[in-house]
Amino acid sequence: MPRLLLLLPSTTYRTTAFVEAARRIGADLTVASERPSTLEAANPAGLLTLDFQHPERAADEAQVFARQHPIDAVVGVDDDSAVVAAAVAERLRLKGNPLAAAVAARDKHRQRQLLAAAKVPVPGFALHQIAEDPRARATQIVYPCVLKPLRLSASRGVIRADDPTAFVAAHARLSSILAGCDTEFLVEDFVPGYEVALEGLLVNRRLHVLALFDKPDPLDGPFFEETIYVTPSSAPAGLQKAIAECAERAARALGLVEGPVHAELRYNERGPWLIELAARPIGGRCSAVLRFGERASLEELILRHALGMPIPSLTPEAVAAGVMMIPIPGAGVLQEVRGVVESKAVPLVEDVQITAHPGERLVPFPEGSRYPGFIFARGPTPSAVEEALRAAHQRLNFVLETP
Amino acid sequence: MTQGELRVTAEPVDNHRCKFVVSQPLHAAGVRRFASAAEAKGSPLAEAIFAIPAGGVTEVIVSGNIVTVVKDNPAPWQAVGKAVGVAIRAAAASGAPAVATKTAPPAGGGAVDDDALYERVARLFDEQVNPMVARHGGRVELIDVQDAVVMLRMGGGCQGCGMADVTLRQGIEGMLSQHIPEVRGIVDITDHTSGANPYFQASKK
Numbered sequence: 001m002p003r004l005l006l007l008l009p010s011t012t013y014r015t016t017a018f019v020e021a022a023r024r025i026g027a028d029l030t031v032a033s034e035r036p037s038t039l040e041a042a043n044p045a046g047l048l049t050l051d052f053q054h055p056e057r058a059a060d061e062a063q064v065f066a067r068q069h070p071i072d073a074v075v076g077v078d079d080d081s082a083v084v085a086a087a088v089a090e091r092l093r094l095k096g097n098p099l100a101a102a103v104a105a106r107d108k109h110r111q112r113q114l115l116a117a118a119k120v121p122v123p124g125f126a127l128h129q130i131a132e133d134p135r136a137r138a139t140q141i142v143y144p145c146v147l148k149p150l151r152l153s154a155s156r157g158v159i160r161a162d163d164p165t166a167f168v169a170a171h172a173r174l175s176s177i178l179a180g181c182d183t184e185f186l187v188e189d190f191v192p193g194y195e196v197a198l199e200g201l202l203v204n205r206r207l208h209v210l211a212l213f214d215k216p217d218p219l220d221g222p223f224f225e226e227t228i229y230v231t232p233s234s235a236p237a238g239l240q241k242a243i244a245e246c247a248e249r250a251a252r253a254l255g256l257v258e259g260p261v262h263a264e265l266r267y268n269e270r271g272p273w274l275i276e277l278a279a280r281p282i283g284g285r286c287s288a289v290l291r292f293g294e295r296a297s298l299e300e301l302i303l304r305h306a307l308g309m310p311i312p313s314l315t316p317e318a319v320a321a322g323v324m325m326i327p328i329p330g331a332g333v334l335q336e337v338r339g340v341v342e343s344k345a346v347p348l349v350e351d352v353q354i355t356a357h358p359g360e361r362l363v364p365f366p367e368g369s370r371y372p373g374f375i376f377a378r379g380p381t382p383s384a385v386e387e388a389l390r391a392a393h394q395r396l397n398f399v400l401e402t403p
Numbered sequence: 404m405t406q407g408e409l410r411v412t413a414e415p416v417d418n419h420r421c422k423f424v425v426s427q428p429l430h431a432a433g434v435r436r437f438a439s440a441a442e443a444k445g446s447p448l449a450e451a452i453f454a455i456p457a458g459g460v461t462e463v464i465v466s467g468n469i470v471t472v473v474k475d476n477p478a479p480w481q482a483v484g485k486a487v488g489v490a491i492r493a494a495a496a497s498g499a500p501a502v503a504t505k506t507a508p509p510a511g512g513g514a515v516d517d518d519a520l521y522e523r524v525a526r527l528f529d530e531q532v533n534p535m536v537a538r539h540g541g542r543v544e545l546i547d548v549q550d551a552v553v554m555l556r557m558g559g560g561c562q563g564c565g566m567a568d569v570t571l572r573q574g575i576e577g578m579l580s581q582h583i584p585e586v587r588g589i590v591d592i593t594d595h596t597s598g599a600n601p602y603f604q605a606s607k608k
Contacts, residue, residue: 039574
């Protein structure tokens with residue numbers, strides 16, 4: 001059996017989906033994480049610890065491991081592990097992205113520089129130091145703008161400012177969020193328009209669009225908490241083609257060649273704009289809404305592609321599907337969630353997964369970014385799915401102990 | 404608790420396996436696993452689940468307040484899950500035992516001696532697995548062995564842990580296949596949503 005090295009950060013939501021996909025396709029699995037499993041000594045071929053913060057060092061460690069347990073493919077599942085996967089792939093000469101490309105996709109400033117140079121439409125941007133005097137800087141900014149961390153995910157720390165006063169306030173919040181982890185941030189032009197998310201798979205530089213999600217809730221700030229994703233998109237076919245072309249040009253500009261991509265784009269009267277592109281699959285548990293061919297999961301496609309196994313189909317099921325990342329209901333300690341049964345009983349709703357646990361402190365955006373759960377629905381039309389997701393959400397009641 | 408207040412929460416693992424967590428125990432006396440409709444005879448809940456039309460149910464495991472259902476058709480749990488919920492509610496409402504107590508196998512019969520396997524698995528858990536997972540505040544409880552399938556429950560730091568599946572599949576399953584190759588499978592009957600202190604908590608997008 002081919003051996004797959006799966007890079008799973010200890011904080012990922014995607015463990016079960018990827019581990020089960022590896023079992024289904026019959027791969028010999030080694031799971032590497034940045035923190036050791038307590039059972040590593042009992043299964044040295046199946047469990048490994050790699051330094052995810054230092055990709056080259058991780059590649060060294062993987063190379064040593066591979067001498068005893070030859071590796072046929074390496075797959076990362078999130079922003080950080082995608083970079084490590086590229087480093088390992090380069091070192092072991094496996095299918096994957098060049099390390100420089102993965103690094104560029106990970107760094108929002110480097111990404112924008114490359115995209116702008118390749119004339120991919122991106123918002124105007126500038127790199128700033130968090131230590132700068134925000135009052136002085138606020139007078140030089142074009143409004144509305146968006147302050148954005150370089151490396152945080154899930155829209156954490158992303159804040160819109162419409163005037164100098166809002167900029168100074170946003171800067172203070174961002175400083176607090178970035179304290180100790182970064183000294184720089186981006187200021188981007190705010191691009192008005194509709195937002196979509198594109199899920200794709202690069203096969204030898206060619207982008208195969210697996211799904212295009214509409215985001216029916218406007219993302220106009222001041223914070224950018226995701227809520228509903230629904231596919232297929234209701235955008236006109238010509239616009240969808242332009243969106244896909246924009247994402248493919250972006251992937252090419254970054255130098256990405258193989259594996260999953262997840263892109264966030266906006267469109268308005270001037271066409272599509274690339275907001276972000278990541279060399280990883282869709283986050284959270286959202287991939288559960290996607291099924292291909294004979295009900296293969298997104299993870300199965302990704303693993304088959306990495307291992308060079310045949311992929312039966314890249315065509316998604318011909319039904320509408322959607323997911324709601326349940327909005328953080330407020331600040332406080334979660335006591336219980338009521339109405340889950342009623343929520344699941346809503347027609348077209350497939351599942352309601354509460355991922356926050358009792359006693360967990362919920363932190364709203366922009367400081368927080370952990371959704372308390374996910375709602376999944378499938379139905380005849382995108383609008384019916386969206387309606388079901390909203391109805392299911394209305395039945396949930398998060399009981400918080402507030403400070 | 405009245406019947407109207409009975410809550411059933413489905414936790415699909417994938418399209419083939421789903422745990423149903425019930426707000427009251429259905430079978431307090433250990434674990435029962437049913438690998439066919441014939442085995443389910445005499446246990447009304449399991450019989451009803453196997454009888455779900457086009458359900459493709461191949462296995463039912465009942466432990467305390469958790470019912471694990473395995474099916475061989477890849478359809479999502481939406482339809483079958485609702486039928487399982489109906490069966491659970493009906494079984495709870497009937498007042499009769501939802502599941503018959505396990506009868507001892509005839510002496511000397513059967514290819515697999517589950518009792519002997521239980522002893523060996525329990526020793527492996529005590530001597531190797533639990534000392535290891537205890538370093539993350541976790542514990543793994545052997546619930547039962549039926550037809551050489553091990554049923555376990557995770558607790559402490561393992562319950563609700565983002566890496567619980569890695570512990571299960573890459574750790575415990577590997578140790579079982581290495582030390583006790585007669586074991587045919589492993590079923591986690593943990594209610595992971597109730598884990599109040601998971602060692603690793605999913606937080607990234």
